[in-house]
Structure formats: structure tokens, C-alpha cells
Amino acid sequence: MDKKIIVFCPNPFSLYTTSLCELLIRKGYHIECIVVRKFTLNRFKNEFARDGKRLIKKIWKKLFLREQSYSNDSNSIVAFRKKNKLLVKNINEFKGHGTKIVKCNSLNDPNVEHLLKTYDEKLIVFTGGGIIRKNILDQAGDGIINCHMGILPKYKGMDLPEWCILENETEELGITLHFMDKGIDTGDILKKIKIPLGEHTSIKDLRVSFEPIMVSSMVSIVEDCMNGKAIRTKQSTKDKRQYFIVHEKLYQVAEKKLKKMKTKTDTHTA
Amino acid sequence: MKENQRLYTNEELESLINSNQFPLLNNRHIDELDSPSTQKALFEKIENTSLELSDYPKFKNITSEDIIKLRLFLHLGQENSKLDNWHLKLLRYIEINLPKLKKNEKKHGRSNKSSILIFQQIKALFVEYYLTHNDLIYLNTAIKITDLKWATPLSETPYPIKELNSIKNRQIEYILKDLVNG
Numbered sequence: 001m002d003k004k005i006i007v008f009c010p011n012p013f014s015l016y017t018t019s020l021c022e023l024l025i026r027k028g029y030h031i032e033c034i035v036v037r038k039f040t041l042n043r044f045k046n047e048f049a050r051d052g053k054r055l056i057k058k059i060w061k062k063l064f065l066r067e068q069s070y071s072n073d074s075n076s077i078v079a080f081r082k083k084n085k086l087l088v089k090n091i092n093e094f095k096g097h098g099t100k101i102v103k104c105n106s107l108n109d110p111n112v113e114h115l116l117k118t119y120d121e122k123l124i125v126f127t128g129g130g131i132i133r134k135n136i137l138d139q140a141g142d143g144i145i146n147c148h149m150g151i152l153p154k155y156k157g158m159d160l161p162e163w164c165i166l167e168n169e170t171e172e173l174g175i176t177l178h179f180m181d182k183g184i185d186t187g188d189i190l191k192k193i194k195i196p197l198g199e200h201t202s203i204k205d206l207r208v209s210f211e212p213i214m215v216s217s218m219v220s221i222v223e224d225c226m227n228g229k230a231i232r233t234k235q236s237t238k239d240k241r242q243y244f245i246v247h248e249k250l251y252q253v254a255e256k257k258l259k260k261m262k263t264k265t266d267t268h269t270a
Numbered sequence: 271m272k273e274n275q276r277l278y279t280n281e282e283l284e285s286l287i288n289s290n291q292f293p294l295l296n297n298r299h300i301d302e303l304d305s306p307s308t309q310k311a312l313f314e315k316i317e318n319t320s321l322e323l324s325d326y327p328k329f330k331n332i333t334s335e336d337i338i339k340l341r342l343f344l345h346l347g348q349e350n351s352k353l354d355n356w357h358l359k360l361l362r363y364i365e366i367n368l369p370k371l372k373k374n375e376k377k378h379g380r381s382n383k384s385s386i387l388i389f390q391q392i393k394a395l396f397v398e399y400y401l402t403h404n405d406l407i408y409l410n411t412a413i414k415i416t417d418l419k420w421a422t423p424l425s426e427t428p429y430p431i432k433e434l435n436s437i438k439n440r441q442i443e444y445i446l447k448d449l450v451n452g
Contacts, residue, residue: 049369166406166449240358244365247413250406253449 003121003142003226004032008107009091010128012036013066015077017127018088019215024222025097032119033100034091035112037129040105051245073208075198080212108133116140123225125218132180143179143187145221147214149207150243151192152176153235156185157243161206165254166246170197170261173206175214177221179232184242188232190221201262203255325352326359330378337391344398357399360392361411372420382420389421390431390438397438400445413442 005024009017021031037043048055061069066089070078080086088094092101104112107129113136116122122141126132132144150160151174157163164173174194181187195213200206224230246254323339343353367374375385396412399405415421416439423432 163406241407242362243407244410247410247417249413249446250410250449253446256450 003123004119005029005222005226006032006116006119006122006124007034008124008126008129008132008144009034009036010130011039011063012091013063013089014091014127015067015081015089016211016215018091018093019077019081019084019086020125020127020218021091021094021099022086022088023084023215023219025094027219027223029222029226031094031097031099032122033102033115034094035102035104035107035115035129036091037107038103038105043105070208073205075205075209075212077208077211077215080215106130108136110135112136113139123222125222126180127218134182137180137182140180142225145190145218145225146178146180146187147218148176148178148185149210149214150174150176150185151194152178152185152189153239154241155243156239156241159246159251160243161210162203162246162251162254163243165203165257165261166250168257173197175210175217177217178235186235186237188234190224190230190232191217193217197261199262201259203251203258206258323352323356326356329360329363329374330380332360332388334384334387334391337388337395341391341395341398344395344402347402357395357408361396361408364392364411364415368414371418383427386421386423386427387431389415389418390423390435393421394434394438397441397445401441409442409445412438416442 007017007021017034021034024031044055051058067078067081070076073079091099095101102112102115106112108131116124116136116139119141124140124142124144126144126146137144148160150156150164151172155163155172161173164170171194173196174192176185176192177190178185179187179190193213195210197206198209200209221230323336323343340353340356364371372385380388393412393415396408396415400409400412423435
């Protein structure tokens with residue numbers, strides 16, 4: 001029986017989602033369904049309560065500016081898309097490849113649960129859209145793969161690039177591909193990829209450089225999962241620590257530290 | 271003897287009680303505590319020269335005296351899994367419920383005055399935890415508590431709490447400057 005690939009998506013214009021899906025289709029995989037969250041006032045209220053003013057910037061960048069929000073950074077997802085000739089900008093374009101687009105208020109909605117029950121064998125790829133609850137995890141088939149912006153098991157939670165800089169652990173910058181479970185970033189690990197600090201002098205540029213690596217790693221891990229080559233490693237449950245959203249004052253400290261690190265490296269090299 | 275029930279000498283406790291760091295324990299300010307029964311309980315515990323802390327309860331049942339005990343344990347260098355659990359669970363509760371903390375406090379039936387007392391003590395605990403353990407996640411949450419206008423001491427809040435708030439805010443500013451330069 002064919003295993004179905006289902007993608008969970010935060011919005012129809014997500015460059016991460018469209019790039020990932022387009023690359024998978026090019027490699028001969030069929031995307032059975034993309035489940036995308038609707039924009040509702042409730043969603044805005046909940047996310048604003050969590051993220052504050054950051055959400056306004058995020059919406060402006062991801063929904064309105066989209067590709068234009070990126071500078072000419074050669075490490076960005078825009079440059080990656082140009083290099084790989086990725087053209088799809090809206091998930092609805094995948095309808096032409098036989099992909100179903102299913103809208104929902106929340107990825108945990110009963111209609112999503114019902115949809116997942118209709119497939120016997122499936123692999124779910126998470127590209128954003130909020131916390132996944134037990135009812136969906138229970139219907140996940142092989143599992144839900146996520147690309148986490150931190151090296152697990154130590155760096156669980158949010159704003160991990162910032163925390164690595166604050167804790168002087170820049171050698172721990174990287175991503176982890178893992179299966180999701182009921183805990184926060186506690187599921188079985190598939191792959192860890194360390195990302196060097198490089199020449200970045202701002203946290204924004206550093207984060208931008210993560211995105212192409214996340215896309216290509218996710219494609220690779222989906223292939224491994226579909227071919228039965230993926231190896232799952234359980235995480236230790238000892239460390240209950242979790243990182244939370246960095247306060248603006250500590251964010252500014254991280255920015256200054258990053259600039260200082262770069263200045264020190266430049267002086268040393270000179 | 272249980273691991274967190276070391277018997278402290280009278281001199282050690284006397285020195286802590288009279289310290290500016292623990293204004294609510296100072297006998298001069300004991301009448302500013304919430305209720306006569308709380309005052310009596312705290313006074314008795316100190317007189318017995320032992321400190322007891324229950325397992326972490328629901329947040330609505332936590333008192334500012336619990337937080338003071340945690341601060342005392344921290345100050346005395348006591349470490350064990352029960353204390354670790356308290357610290358982590360307190361941090362998690364505040365971070366996860368940050369947008370609705372004020373609503374929760376009202377739902378739990380705590381008066382505005384009690385909420386101010388407890389959150390100021392938690393902020394103090396987190397700053398002190400950072401200073402003793404160098405763990406920035408606690409400093410991060412302490413700064414977030416500073417932003418909560420409803421948890422900030424009012425003009426009618428007892429002076430020791432206003433002073434505690436001022437001391438901890440100044441400590442946060444020094445720490446932030448230090449982090450950039452360090």
C-alpha cells in the first residue's frame with residue numbers, strides 16, 4: 001500500500017512549504033494533501049497574546065512582502081529558490097499536481113482528524129501552524145516530522161539561535177529533524193545538522209541562513225522515511241529544561257554579542 | 271532528617287531575617303504580611319529553626335511564603351530534586367501562562383495586593399537564581415515579570431516590597447550591562 005505524504009502548513013504563501021513540496025514533487029513524490037490554517041480573528045488574537053508586536057512584523061513579512069522581505073543575501077531561501085528554479089509561490093498551485101488543499105481553523109480540528117483517519121499509511125510533514133495535540137498525533141501513522149531550529153535534546157523550545165548566542169554556545173547552532181510527540185521537542189530524533197555561525201553579524205541574517213538548510217534537510221529526511229532508511233533515536237527524558245521567547249532586552253544583548261564576536265574574529269584574522 | 275531540613279543555627283537565621291534581602295521575614299515588617307495566621311505560621315517555622323517546603327502544588331495554592339523559602343534555600347546553597355522541580359515548574363507556569371496571568375490570578379481569588387507580593391517574590395527568586403546558577407532562562411522570565419504593570423508595587427504597597435522591586439530592577443540592569451561587556 002502506498003504511503004501518503006501529507007503536509008501541515010501555516011499559510012498558503014509559506015516559502016518553506018512551497019519550496020519543500022515543489023522539490024519533493026520533482027523527485028517523483030506525490031503530495032496527497034496540504035492542510036493549511038485559515039486566517040481568523042481568533043488565530044490572530046491567540047498568536048498576538050503569545051508573540052506580541054513580533055506577530056505584526058511576522059505577518060507583514062510573510063504574508064505581504066513575502067520574497068521581497070529578503071535582502072540579496074546569498075544564503076537566503078530566496079537565493080536557494082532562484083538557484084533551484086523553484087517557481088511555486090502559493091500552495092493552491094499544487095492542485096494541478098493532484099494535491100488536495102484542506103483548510104482548517106486549527107491543525108487539531110475534528111475535520112483534520114477525520115481526514116487523517118481516511119489514510120491507512122501516511123507520513124506527515126510539519127512546516128508550521130501551531131502545537132499538535134494528542135488527537136492528531138494518534139492519527140499520524142508513521143509520525144509527524146518537524147524541523148526544529150535547535151540541537152536537541154539540549155535546545156528545546158523557542159528562539160534557540162538567540163539562546164545559543166546568549167549562552168556562548170554558538171557551536172551548538174543548528175537544526176534537528178525529529179518526530180513530534182506530546183512533549184515540546186521531545187520526539188524521536190532523525191538527524192541533527194550543525195550550522196556554523198559564519199559571517200553573520202545580525203540574528204536576522206543568521207536565522208535567514210537556516211531556511212534553505214531546513215528545506216533541503218527536510219526533503220532528504222522525507223526520502224529516507226519513505227524508503228524505510230530513516231533511523232529514529234529516542235531522546236533522554238531527564239532534561240526538562242525548555243527555552244522560551246527571548247525578551248527584547250536579552251535579544252538586544254544577543255545582537256551586541258554577535259557583533260562583538262564578528263569584530264573579534266575580524267581583528268584576529270587581520 | 272529529610273534532605274531539605276537541615277537545622278540552621280540561630281545566628282544563621284537571625285542574620286537572614288535581619289537582612290534587607292528578605293523584608294517580609296524581618297520582624298519589623300511582619301505586620302505587613304497578608305494574614306495573622308500566615309504571620310504566625312512563618313514565625314513558628316523560624317523559631318523551630320527548620321524550613322519545610324511541600325511538593326510543588328497548583329500555582330493558585332502557592333503563597334509568597336513558599337517563594338521566600340525558595341529564596342532562603344537558594345541563599346543557603348541548598349540543592350535537591352524537589353527544589354529543582356519547584357524552580358522549573360514555576361518558570362514554566364509563568365512563561366506558558368504569561369498572556370493570561372492577570373486573569374488567572376483573579377480566577378484564583380487572589381487579591382491584587384497578594385498577587386503583587388507573590389510576583390515580586392518570584393521575580394526576586396528568578397534574579398537570584400540567575401546570580402547563583404548563571405542560568406539565563408530565569409533572568410529572561412524575571413525581566414518579563416518586570417513588564418507586568420499589574421504586578422508592579424503601587425503607592426500603597428508596603429515599603430519593603432517596593433524596595434525589593436527597586437533592588438531587583440537595578441540588579442537586572444547591571445546584569446544586562448555586564449552580559450554585553452562580558
